[in-house]
Amino acid sequence: PIAPEGIGAANPAFDVTPPSYITAIITEKGIIREPYAEGLEGTGSRFL
Numbered sequence: 011p012i013a014p015e016g017i018g019a020a021n022p023a024f025d026v027t028p029p030s031y032i033t034a035i036i037t038e039k040g041i042i043r044e045p046y047a048e049g050l051e052g053t054g055s056r057f058l
Contacts, residue, residue: 013019035042035049042049 033043035046037053037055039053042053
């Protein structure tokens with residue numbers, strides 16, 4: 011544990027930002043806006 015005894019901490023392993031707050035994805039290849047699948051094509055992304 012990193013925090014001192016008696017101190018609570020939340021360390022989520024994944025981003026929990028609601029999708030409605032996401033308007034773009036910023037990558038080293040540029041800014042990708044909706045539709046994300048089309049924008050990510052050709053970037054080498056493994057998330058498609």
